[in-house]
Amino acid sequence: MAFTFFILNSLNSHGALVHPHPHTLSLFLHQIHLLLSSLSLLSSSPSRSSHHPLSLSHPQTILRIRTPPSKPPRQTRPYNHSPHSLSSRHFHRRSISGPPGPRSKRRRFLQPPRIPPTSKIINSNQHNINSAFYGPTWRLLRRNLTSQILHPARVRSFSGTRKWVLDTLIRSLKSESETKESVKIIEHLQYAMFCLLVFMCFGERLDERQIRGVENVQRRLLVNFNKFNVLNLVPRVSRILYRKRWEELLQIRKEMEEVLIPLIRARKKVKEDRDRNADHDEGEDKVQNADHEDEGVVSYVDTLFDLELPEEKRKLDEGELVSVTTEFLNAGTDSTATALEWIMANLVKYPHIQERVFEEIKEVMGNKRGQDNNNKEVKEEDLNKLPYLKAVILEGLRRHPPGHFLLPHAVSEDVVLNGYLVPKNGTINVMVAEMGWDPKVWENPMEFKPERFLRSEGEEVFDITGSKEIKMMPFGVGRRICPGYNLAMLHLEYFVANLVWNFEWKAANGIVDLSEKLEFTVVMANPLQWVKINVDGAAKTNDSLISCGGVIRDNNGSWILGFTRSLGSGSALLAEIWGILLDITKGLDRGFGNIIIESDSLAAVHLVNKECNPDHPLRDIITKIHRLMSQAQNVKVVHVYREANRLANALASYASSMSDRESIFENVPNFCNHIFSEDFRKVCFPRRVSSQAFC
Ligand code: HEM
Structure with a gap:
């Protein structure tokens, strides 16, 4: 069994990392996050942190952030156990890591963490x-x-x-x-x-x-x-x-x-x-019908x-x-x-x-x-x-345990595990997901392969309680x-x-x-059956007349909706910002929660991704955009080069030839058919770049 966990000492202790790691800082931050998470001892959460690429990727790695205050590490004889031999009798109270041994020794692992206010x-x-x-x-x-x-x-x-x-x-x-x-x-x-x-x-x-x-x-x-x-x-x-x-x-x-x-x-x-x-009812037959179905429950x-x-x-x-x-x-x-x-x-x-x-x-x-x-x-x-x-x-x-960690467990007294001191009150978080993904235990662990749990006739069914052997x-x-x-x-x-x-x-x-993403449990970052869309925004100036256009495409690049709108007179930046506003509105109207907006205006992208200065002339419209963004599950506004935004540009330019203020295209319109099909086939275009780009 891959035995992967890590240990956090109490906050008021001090010391040094016992096990050096190239990503010390990131790990430290991650562990602080985990520590904070583990402090939130709300019962129902089996999960305290998501799987992090920098979290302990090697089975049996134990990280201790700090050693206990003045106590020198006691030389307790390390328990000599193979992680593969662990069974549930080694897991007690809020403790996880009790190795085989007499009952009294095992109970050293049994103290729960302190309860935060x-x-x-x-x-x-x-x-x-x-x-x-x-x-x-x-x-x-x-x-x-x-x-x-x-x-x-x-x-x-x-x-x-x-x-x-x-x-x-x-x-x-x-x-x-x-x-x-x-x-x-x-x-x-x-x-x-x-x-x-x-x-x-x-x-x-x-x-x-x-x-x-x-x-x-x-x-x-x-x-x-x-x-x-x-x-x-x-x-x-x-x-x-x-x-x-x-x-x-x-x-x-x-x-x-x-x-x-x-x-x-x-x-x-x-x-x-x-x-x-x-007493009164004793001996009488109870009437059982749909209305009374729940009565005796x-x-x-x-x-x-x-x-x-x-x-x-x-x-x-x-x-x-x-x-x-x-x-x-x-x-x-x-x-x-x-x-x-x-x-x-x-x-x-x-x-x-x-x-x-x-x-x-x-x-x-x-x-x-x-x-x-x-x-x-x-x-x-x-x-x-x-x-x-x-x-x-x-x-x-x-493959997807809802909690990537168990609830935090603590040790009741100093204990040495795999050569590392786990100090009294140290909090242990067991990396449940890592165990299920251990290649030493599971063949091609990241594959979704239910067959690995099928048993031939007479064979014992898989024991999820780990009473004989713990594989997950x-x-x-x-x-x-x-x-x-x-x-x-x-x-x-x-x-x-x-x-x-x-x-x-x-x-x-x-x-x-x-x-994945961490909420209370580790959930799907893009929930099932949701449509993720790409939206392009663009603007064209024509004298002082401006317009904007956009196209909503799905992950495959297939057309969902296009639009173009005349905006009267104004600046190019205003047109870009309007394009973004309409993109989000139309995406939300169609019930999409995950929206990526691509704009070729760096200024517009910066503006909507930051707090808006109260004196900014476009403050009202940007505030509106921020409000809409907060209503959606996930909206990102990112910059793309003009070459990648030709479709939206074509739509924006089309506004000058329209008699209506706005046009909606449920299907690809003829005037931009060729651009759409080139985009769809991912045709590349050369881009002139400054020589500095290669320095
Ligand atoms: C897929 C569903 C569930 C999963 C994955 C899950 C997972 C877990 C995990 C990992 C723990 C912590 C174990 C430890 O720290 O050693 C836990 C504890 C607990 N779970 Fe669940 N659980 C689920 C459903 C339920 C249900 C349906 C109930 C009750 C109706 C429940 C009640 C509890 C309680 C009361 C504890 C605390 C046990 C204790 O501290 O003694 N869980 N669960």
């Missing part, structure tokens, strides 16, 4: 599973979750809810695909997972407005959490310096309580009524009301209930939705794999693709008959392994199977971009 607010001072120290409270909360909600029988009791969520998802995907050119599926997946987890948490099918209310406040927390990390560095000072941020954090916490406490109270009442009626919050904290000998208060339910909602939604999107993206990118999944389902379902009304759902009990589907899910988790760990391993891994696998299999059965998936413009 911002996290204390969100986690009610460590009263939830992920932030609790290993001890009675953690044990109580974790055991409650696994035995009361994640137990197979209880998971089965939610199968009606999964069907309801699936139907909602399919309906919303269908209706959006009928009205829009492309559908951004991640939003649908996130909402679906939210519906599911909100129901499991509160036992009620809330309406869309209520679910969106819960989702919005949770999402605000996730999206902004890294921003609050600065409040953890010298908290007393940063609270004054970043007062607004501090207030924003408190505001989010307040909103979480405003949204969740009414649901908690309503559920408490339902439970009390139910308990009161229990035991939700997560039901199981929390009566828990008694072992150390404090009291029940959880409302604030703590908010923290524990928030953990549940966040842990199971973003991670699963992100994994789903990655898996679906690979099925789109590799149609032969999608086809094989479909054929396997067809064997079991024995009918045409989701067309027969009685045959639209791939049922949960059928999933076990679909080994190739399982292999696809595992390959998706190996998208859910962690050992005592702190994700308790929801079985539920997550069920959700992934059920939704992928049904999405493939009900739709044929194709890329909106033939391209699936598998680049």
Whole structure:
């Protein structure tokens, strides 16, 4: 097994890099980023940083930024272990790296990192599973979750809810695909997972407005959490310096309580009524129909009301209930939705794999693709008959684990690992993604090849918990392994199977971009089914009359839309800026979120990419551009040479021969057909450059 991780000491220690590296500075910055990320101990985030090209690329490299203060490194005898022999018994509490050895030795690795102030607010001072120290409270909360909600029988009791969520998802995907050119599926997946987890948490099918209310406040927390990390560095000072941020954090916490406490109270009442009626109902047959289907359901919050904290000998208060339910909602939604999107993206990118999944389902379902009304759902009990589907899910988790790191773990006392001292309280981040990509363990690791998980008859299925051998760990391993891994696998299999059965998936413009970006989890930088477009802007002066023109093309260079507009009199720069404004407007109108605007005016590109001077004569229009840019997912304005911008120039020039103020071209117009086809064929043109360019 490739054993790749790195270690960060506490901030107030000092020392030197133990392991020199050519990219020391970049690494240091990266690690500071990671350190900041790791301080954000919000439970639900398995990820603390994206894969970075400069992060440790060699298995077994351990980096320590600083050694502990005055203590000289103790010469503890290094554990002599081969990374290939690690198994989950070496992983305990929030610790990851415990080598084989007696129990007492292994436990040296078991201390969780210190909890930063911002996290204390969100986690009610460590009263939830992920932030609790290993001890009675953690044990109580974790055991409650696994035995009361994640137990197979209880998971089965939610199968009606999964069907309801699936139907909602399919309906919303269908209706959006009928009205829009492309559908951004991640939003649908996130909402679906939210519906599911909100129901499991509160036992009620809330309406869309209520679910969106819960989702919005949770999402605000996730999206902004890294921003609050600065409040953890010298908290007393940063609270004054970043007062607004501090207030924003408190505001989010307040909103979480405003949204969740009414649901908690309503559920408490339902439970009390139910308990009161229990005696009365005894012996009577329960009416089971669609309206009453959810009546007897035991939700997560039901199981929390009566828990008694072992150390404090009291029940959880409302604030703590908010923290524990928030953990549940966040842990199971973003991670699963992100994994789903990655898996679906690979099925789109590799149609032969999608086809094989479909054929396997067809064997079991024995009918045409989701067309027969009685045959639209791939049922949960059928999933076990679909080994190739399982292999696809595992390959998706190996190749694109939603979290590139586990939650941070800390060592409880100095320990030497592979010859390096891991000082007490050092925080360890395990590089999950690197493990899944280790060429020593996986053949051609960057290839998406589900076959590697197929087993011949009689062979043991792949063990994702790493109890015998650890080859990857998208859910962690050992005592702190994700308790929801079985539920997550069920959700992934059920939704992928049904999405493939009900739709044929194709890329909106033939391209699936598998680049990554770090949000709360490591997500697709260019979400599935989004169209990435190129837009050119240009201007032509004619006496003082100006015009602009632009063309929207997709990644392949295919024509989407062209336009040209007369602008009256003004400067060439004004025309260029107008061109950019119209480009963004038209791109957004067409529902495109990823827009690259190419302009041959360096001045215009500089102007829109910078803060605008308040005295600048074009300030109003530039402010408008900035506002539009903030509405889109991703807009870039870049400079290209005039030769690369001939099409937009031709369109801009055409304005002088038009009677209308603006013309829109849905197809390539004749007057620029030849330029378009040369661009399409990528015909090159010589460019005169100054000799200095070669110096
Ligand atoms: C694809 C989906 C999921 C992935 C990839 C995932 C991954 C992880 C990872 C990597 C950890 C940290 C393990 C460690 O630090 O050693 C974790 C912890 C956790 N996960 Fe998940 N998870 C997923 C879904 C879920 C679901 C559905 C739930 C519950 C409904 C859940 C609940 C938790 C909890 C409570 C913890 C903290 C455990 C502890 O500290 O003892 N997760 N998860």
